[in-house]
Amino acid sequence: MSELERIDREKRLARIRHLSAFMKWAVSLVLVLILLLGGLVIVELALPTELLFSPDETIDFAEVERRLDEVPYLQRLGIAGLFGIAIALLSLAVWNIRQVFKRFQAMEFFSPKTLANVISIGVWLIIFAIFDLISDPIGSVILTYDFPPGERLVEVSLDGAEIFCLVLGALMLLLGWILREAALIADENRQFV
Amino acid sequence: MLADIAMQPGKRLQRIQRCAKAMKWAASACLAGLVLLSILLALSILFPTFVPLIGDNPVTVGNQERTLSELSMAQRGSVTVLLIVSLSLLMGALWALRRLFERFQNAEFFAGKTLDAMASLGFWLISFAIFDFASDPVSSLIGTMDYPEGQRVVDVAVDGREIFCMILGTLVLLLGWVMREAAVLAEENRQIV
Numbered sequence: 470m471s472e473l474e475r476i477d478r479e480k481r482l483a484r485i486r487h488l489s490a491f492m493k494w495a496v497s498l499v500l501v502l503i504l505l506l507g508g509l510v511i512v513e514l515a516l517p518t519e520l521l522f523s524p525d526e527t528i529d530f531a532e533v534e535r536r537l538d539e540v541p542y543l544q545r546l547g548i549a550g551l552f553g554i555a556i557a558l559l560s561l562a563v564w565n566i567r568q569v570f571k572r573f574q575a576m577e578f579f580s581p582k583t584l585a586n587v588i589s590i591g592v593w594l595i596i597f598a599i600f601d602l603i604s605d606p607i608g609s610v611i612l613t614y615d616f617p618p619g620e621r622l623v624e625v626s627l628d629g630a631e632i633f634c635l636v637l638g639a640l641m642l643l644l645g646w647i648l649r650e651a652a653l654i655a656d657e658n659r660q661f662v
Numbered sequence: 663m664l665a666d667i668a669m670q671p672g673k674r675l676q677r678i679q680r681c682a683k684a685m686k687w688a689a690s691a692c693l694a695g696l697v698l699l700s701i702l703l704a705l706s707i708l709f710p711t712f713v714p715l716i717g718d719n720p721v722t723v724g725n726q727e728r729t730l731s732e733l734s735m736a737q738r739g740s741v742t743v744l745l746i747v748s749l750s751l752l753m754g755a756l757w758a759l760r761r762l763f764e765r766f767q768n769a770e771f772f773a774g775k776t777l778d779a780m781a782s783l784g785f786w787l788i789s790f791a792i793f794d795f796a797s798d799p800v801s802s803l804i805g806t807m808d809y810p811e812g813q814r815v816v817d818v819a820v821d822g823r824e825i826f827c828m829i830l831g832t833l834v835l836l837l838g839w840v841m842r843e844a845a846v847l848a849e850e851n852r853q854i855v
Contacts, residue, residue: 478846485839492832499825566833578840587837630823632692637830639685640759644837646678647771651844653671658851 482576489573496567500560507556514549517542530608533622540612547611551604558600562593579652588645594638598631675769682766689760693753700749704742708735728805740804744797751793755786772845777838784835791827795820 526537528548540548565586572583609624616622669677710730730738758779765776802817809815 478843481839481843485836485843488832488836492829492836496829499829563829566829569833570836573836573840578843590833636685636689636692636759639681639688640762640834643678643681643685643763643766646674646681647766648837648841648844650671650674650678650771651841651847654848654851655844658847 486574486576489570493567493570493574496563496570500563500567503556503560503563507552507560511549511553511556514545514552517545528612530605530612530624532624532626533609533612535612541615544611544614548608551608551611555597555600555604558593558597562590562597565589565593579648579655581652584645584649584652587641587648591638591640591642591645594634594641598634598638601631601634602627679767679769682763686760686763686767689756689763693756693760696749696753696756700746700753703749704746707738707742707745733805734808737804737807741801744801744804748790748793748797751786751790755783755790758783758786772841772848777842777845780834780838780841784831784833784838787827787831787834791824791831794827795824 527534528537528540529535537545568586569583569590572578572580572586577583605626606623609622613621707730733741762776762779762783765771765773765779770776799816799818802815806814
């Protein structure tokens with residue numbers, strides 16, 4: 470490798486490190502916000518009294534919309550549970566994104582842990598998208614469970630966000646697999662040298 | 663993870679190619695769907711009576727709800743332009759994604775064009791996030807332009823979608839840079855052999 474190429478590579482590596490360091494903090498902040506806001510909503514839903522929301526706030530799943538104070542307490546607990554699972558899945562994906570940035574900052578591009586994190590991002594994004602998809606019908610049934618049997622609603626909907634998560638999740642999974650091939654090459658390289 | 667590594671390299675490669683092929687078609691389908699939807703949406707905003715996709719249901723402009731027929735043609739035209747730009751950025755991202763999956767299907771993991779496709783996917787996602795953020799205040803201003811001065815609304819909002827696109831865009835960009843380092847390694851490897 471010539472001196473020029475070496476300097477060029479140093480520059481590229483420094484750029485990767487700086488951007489990763491910045492993104493690690495940005496994503497950590499987003500994760501804290503998700504957990505904080507998610508936690509607040511869950512507590513509010515799980516408590517029988519209204520602390521933060523006014524009673525005429527509505528909850529909606531797909532096309533079903535109801536006022537918060539009309540929904541019986543047990544059903545509210547069910548909704549809080551569904552919401553909690555969604556927040557947990559999203560947080561896991563975001564946590565793995567943070568870990569990838571952290572490892573890139575430490576220049577561990579091809580370590581097994583980095584690859585495990587990239588693959589995990591893909592897996593959690595896909596699980597989140599699927600859960601989001603099935604939570605619409607489940608959520609709408611829970612929300613209208615106190616209606617007489619014929620009037621309960623099951624809503625199914627597919628929105629852009631779910632497709633987006635599915636496609637990008639698959640991309641991350643593939644990238645993880647490809648980076649693993651790169652890691653094997655890097656490893657072979659080390660053995661030669 | 664370990665079971666994955668134990669797979670034959672040929673099998674792992676096949677799995678990547680099969681998955682990439684499926685995702686190439688999924689991305690193409692999403693792209694076609696998005697183009698169709700954009701045309702329908704643009705027509706239904708411009709001519710609400712002829713293309714009743716939205717009909718005269720209220721649309722949310724900033725924090726206000728207004729029906730389309732209340733807005734003047736100029737306002738509807740400007741909103742349509744914003745929508746088209748925003749959807750075009752998303753189409754750009756999908757197109758880059760499709761090209762990327764196509765490269766992966768051909769097992770061209772570290773080719774220059776593959777890395778270009780990754781970088782452009784990152785840039786499209788980041789531009790979409792920035793435009794989406796910037797278009798909120800502009801569209802709320804357009805939607806309330808016929809109000810007397812002082813009652814017009816400039817609404818600024820950051821939502822989860824924008825943050826998510828921003829983070830994933832940066833992640834893809836960084837992964838592209840990391841894969842370029844992997845490509846350099848692979849090239850060195852070839853020279854040693």
